[in-house]
Amino acid sequence: MLWVVPDVSDEIRGIAKGDAEVPLSVLDLATVSTGHTPADALRTSTELARKAEAWGYHRLWVAEHHGMPGVASSSPAVLIAHLAAHTSSIRLGSGGVMLPNHAPLIIAEQFGMLHALHPGRIDLGLGRAPGTDGATAAALRRGDADRFPQEVGELVSFMDGSFEPGHRFERILAVPRDPAGRPPVWLLGSSGFSAQLAGLLGLPFAFAHHFSAANTEPALALYRSAFQPSAVLDRPYAMIGVGAIAADTAQEAHRLARTGGLAMLRLRRGTPSPVPTPEEAENHPYSMVEEEFLDSWLSNVVYGEPDAVRAGLSELRERTGVDELMITATMYGGENRIRSYELIAKAYKMTD
DSSP states (O other): OOOOOOOOOOOHTTSSSTOOOOOEEEEEEOBBTOOHHHHHHHHHHHHHHHHHHHHHHHHHEEEOOOOOOTBBBBOOOHHHHHHHTTOOEEEEEEEEEEGGGGGGHHHHHHHHHHHHHHTTTTEEEOOOOOOOHHHHHHHTOOGGGGGGGHHHHHHHHHHTTTTTTTTTTOOOOOSSSOTTTOOOOEEESSSSHHHHHHHTOOOOEEEEEEOOOOGGHHHHHHHHHHHHOSSOOOOOOOEEEEEEEHHHHHHHHHHHHHHHHHHHHHTTTOOOSSSHHHHHHOEEEOOOOHHHHHHHHHTTTTSSSSHHHHHHHHHHHHHHOOOOEEEEEOSSHHHHHHHHHHHHHHHTTSOO
């Protein structure tokens, strides 16, 4: 049986639906570019977190990926702790922790500690995908993804100390634990499974539009139709992750967007690499099938001059009816990524 005692999230309740603009947040993959190191990528992530806070972004999440030369964020809890120590107010969280890779008790302890160190600033986003290839998943001792609902229940019960009397884990204490509150739990997904589960549990839901755009609207509809009010939410609260790249000119934005597209093409072909340079992306000998993939991929990235990006994000928000947008920028170069987030913040008049 699934035992979930919902958390009360004043932060989510405090965001009004129907505002002219919804909150903007950041999904950071700590991407590694050609000619740079993972340490360089993590320094960029630290700088991005500080500047995103100053520019007025609502939250910043980091993802869990393993064995990918182009992604340095293999340990969300460690990276969140570092970013929290270098910021003061922006919400930080996991986008997400891939729960079947971990024992629920370990995640309860890690995020209980993050919450104790930085109360009111931590989000716990949970996913069920491996975040890697099959061999690496085996090396992680990955559990059964079919047990995801039960493991979500165990995790929340560890955090709340709310196992039923007689449960085999009833006497286990996850330390630190704050009886007055804990990080909000989000479910993440790229299909209908987590959408329906989030609705049934009355939890906020984040959908990965940036790599599963065809499933976005069906998954959101399923989440809303399945939603049951809880102590967390009296109505659905949905966020989508979306690729967004702004530059000073439309041509430069397109040039940078193609670097992320080639990185994704290589990943899909089983040959992951650091994010290539613009020159690599321009000179790659694309086959017809690869060009079609790249065009399809870029059709779901919002890129261009800042005002065009704002218009594209606004259209997407209106079409999907989401309560929050979380933008991610996969492109070559840390300076380019940071500049893109700055331009978007200025377009939204979040910063001067």
